[in-house]
Amino acid sequence: xxxRKKLFIMLIPIALILIASVxxxxxxxxxxxxxxxxxxxxxxxGALTEEIRMDSLDQAIEKTIxxxxxxxxxxxxxxxxxxxxxxxxxxxxxxxxxxxxxxRPISCLPHRLVVVIELRDSDPGLDGVAG
Amino acid sequence: MRSxxxxxxxxxxxxxxxxxxxxxxxxxESLIPSFIPIPGIKLGLANIVTLFLLIRFKPWEAxxxxxxxxxxxxxxxxxMISFLYSLAGGLLCLLSMYLLLIFTKxxxxxxxxxxxxxxxxxxxxxxxxxxxxxxxxxxYLPYLMLSGAVTGLLxxxxxxxxxxxxxxxxxxxxEGMQDPEADNxxxxxx
Numbered sequence: 001x002x003x004r005k006k007l008f009i010m011l012i013p014i015a016l017i018l019i020a021s022v023x024x025x026x027x028x029x030x031x032x033x034x035x036x037x038x039x040x041x042x043x044x045x046g047a048l049t050e051e052i053r054m055d056s057l058d059q060a061i062e063k064t065i066x067x068x069x070x071x072x073x074x075x076x077x078x079x080x081x082x083x084x085x086x087x088x089x090x091x092x093x094x095x096x097x098x099x100x101x102x103x104r105p106i107s108c109l110p111h112r113l114v115v116v117i118e119l120r121d122s123d124p125g126l127d128g129v130a131g
Numbered sequence: 132m133r134s135x136x137x138x139x140x141x142x143x144x145x146x147x148x149x150x151x152x153x154x155x156x157x158x159x160e161s162l163i164p165s166f167i168p169i170p171g172i173k174l175g176l177a178n179i180v181t182l183f184l185l186i187r188f189k190p191w192e193a194x195x196x197x198x199x200x201x202x203x204x205x206x207x208x209x210x211m212i213s214f215l216y217s218l219a220g221g222l223l224c225l226l227s228m229y230l231l232l233i234f235t236k237x238x239x240x241x242x243x244x245x246x247x248x249x250x251x252x253x254x255x256x257x258x259x260x261x262x263x264x265x266x267x268x269x270x271y272l273p274y275l276m277l278s279g280a281v282t283g284l285l286x287x288x289x290x291x292x293x294x295x296x297x298x299x300x301x302x303x304x305x306e307g308m309q310d311p312e313a314d315n316x317x318x319x320x321x
Binding site for chain 2: 116
């Protein structure tokens with residue numbers, strides 16, 4: 001096999017992965033606004049432990065999520081979610097700052113916690129806690 | 132015989148030195164704040180050592196240095212969970228770079244490094260998916276692929292520079308080193 005052919009075999013998959021990544025990021029940031037309401041969901045070990053309808057919040061609320069490994073403090077308001085305090089070693093979750101997009105979950109790997117905004121289509125009238 | 136054991140000792144010392152360099156690079160990197168707030172995005176400076184060893188040494192020697200660095204880094208950081216991520220990413224990166232170096236006959240080192248970085252990030256994300264039991268981690272994949280391409284290119288260029296500027300493999304591996312005691316014995320015989 002010629003060097004040129006080998007170079008193409010290496011370059012094409014890398015280029016495709018990078019193009020797909022750029023497209024995904026652009027589309028996720030500039031997508032058309034969807035109808036429905038937004039819910040802040042908190043997952044622990046893959047299970048939904050709490051969901052809070054965001055448009056019903058008059059002021060920001062703070063929740064402390066405790067697990068065997070430690071704790072995370074989550075702030076939720078009308079438009080965004082954030083993990084503002086944690087005793088995890090890496091502090092990646094607090095470094096992620098305030099998130100307003102449904103495409104950027106906040107995850108704390110040592111505490112196996114995911115905080116994410118989800119968009120719900122229908123309005124079942126729920127305004128509370130599930131799980 | 133003595134010369135052979137000296138050569139083995141030189142090689143062990145050289146590999147120990149490379150493990151120490153990789154560990155220092157890991158510690159330096161952990162002190163640099165991340166500019167992109169996505170978990171898993173790192174410079175991957177320690178990968179320079181892995182790639183360099185794959186080019187100059189045997190693959191299993193590169194693997195040993197990688198494992199030593201990962202174990203020591205986990206012990207220093209005190210995070211067992213980070214060891215799992217690093218192990219999955221590191222081994223996938225090592226394997227992919229090794230196969231590509233065979234495929235390319237050790238050409239296009241920056242491209243090999245980029246591929247290794249992409250596999251490293253993918254391996255880490257697979258472990259994150261298993262531990263978090265959440266499909267949401269896949270939303271980090273595009274960011275990790277783009278950052279992997281940039282950091283992989285950077286580490287690949289540094290590795291290419293070192294490969295061109297460093298002494299020959301025999302010198303680094305200790306094979307070119309003289310055994311002074313053996314030389315003295317030879318002189319006495321003469």
